[in-house]
Amino acid sequence: MGPSPFIVHELTGHIQSIFLVEYPDRILVLDGGCHCDAVLITRFVTRTLRRSMDDVRLAVVTHMHPDHAGGIMLLRRRHHIPVASHAAADSWYAGVGGAIQHVLDIVMAWFVVIRVKSSFRRLWYRRRLAPDHPLEDGSALPGFPDWRAIAVPGHTTHDIALYHESTGVLYVADLMVQVKSTLTMPIPVSIPELMERSLVRLAALPVRTLLVAHGGRIEHPSPKIFTDLVDHIAARTGIRYALLMLLCGFPAEIRRTKRALAARRPPGERA
Ligand SMILES: [Fe+2]
Known part of the structure; x- marks a missing residue:
């Protein structure tokens, strides 16, 4: 692996880390945190880095949750920063089920605010992103062709x-979160x-620096980080978890995806 042409900055956002990739001539934002974090990003770019917001050429939304998409909406509105996300990102909060989930996710983010002892600030944001650059698995990032998107649903x-x-x-x-240093x-x-499948796929990549929104930066991670997490999926049981999953199960896209997966299984394996 060669020398890095950029510096990765980690900002402590409202309830998660925000990563900014700074090149000599341009900046890439990897998720924008919550709605209230847009101000934090702007201050960091203009005051700490002493760069213009025009240098921020792209912001990527990895998924539509409030602590990833919320800040980007405001950044785009104020500074006209183009946004990239998965082409299907807007299907997540579409329809009645999506609208309910959007409200529930903001409420659940409030609980995270309480848990991490953050302050009470605005989290509300629009549930439709309409990305300027829709991405697919393997897409190079516009303006940053050395970065590519990997579809990791789950x-x-x-x-x-x-x-x-x-x-x-x-x-x-x-894709993973750090809770009490685990x-x-x-x-x-x-x-x-x-x-x-997503975890197994990522375990096969040579990774020197792993960036986790709720966990920060991990240098020289072992591929076991990913494969060990596979066991955590099956280990999650209990009424509390089942209830939480009920509260997270409103998007029609979940049922549609599960139906498509079931249809692809051999007849003997279908539930
Ligand atoms: Fe999330």
């Missing part, structure tokens, strides 16, 4: 991870079967 149906192959930097967003599965794991 947490939602449209998650992407972002990988810089020549330096081995991988941003996994919410890496574990996020809530929800909407499609366990796809989450397992």
Whole structure:
């Protein structure tokens, strides 16, 4: 792996880390945190880095949850920063089920605010992103062709991870979370079967620096980080978890994806 052409900055956001990739001539934002974090990003770019917001050429939304998409909406409105996300990102909060889930996810983010002892600020954001650059699995990032999107569904149906192959930097967003210094599965794991496949796929990548939205930066991670998490998926049981999953199961996209997966299984394996 070669020398890095960029610096990765980690900002302590409202309830998660925000990563900014700074090149000499441009900046890439890997998720924008919550709505209230847009101000934090702007201050960091203009005051700490002493750069213009015009240098921020792209912001990527890895999935539509409030602590990933919320800040980007405001950044785009104020600074006209183009946004990239999975082409299917807007299907997550579509329809009545999606609208209910959007409200519930913001309420659940309030609980995270309480748990991490953060302050009470605005979390509300629009549930429709309409990305300027829709991405597919393997897409190079516009303006940052050395980065590519990897489709890693499981947490939602449209998650992407972002990988810089020549330096081995991988941003996994919410594919895993750190709780009391232990890496574990996020809530929800909407499609366990796809989450397992995504983790196994990432375990095969050469990774030198792993970036986790709720966990920070991990240098020289072992591939076992990913494969060990596969066991965590099946280990999640109990009434509390079942209830949480009920509260996270409103998007029609979950049922549609599960039906499509079932239809692809051989007849003997279908439930
Ligand atoms: Fe999430």
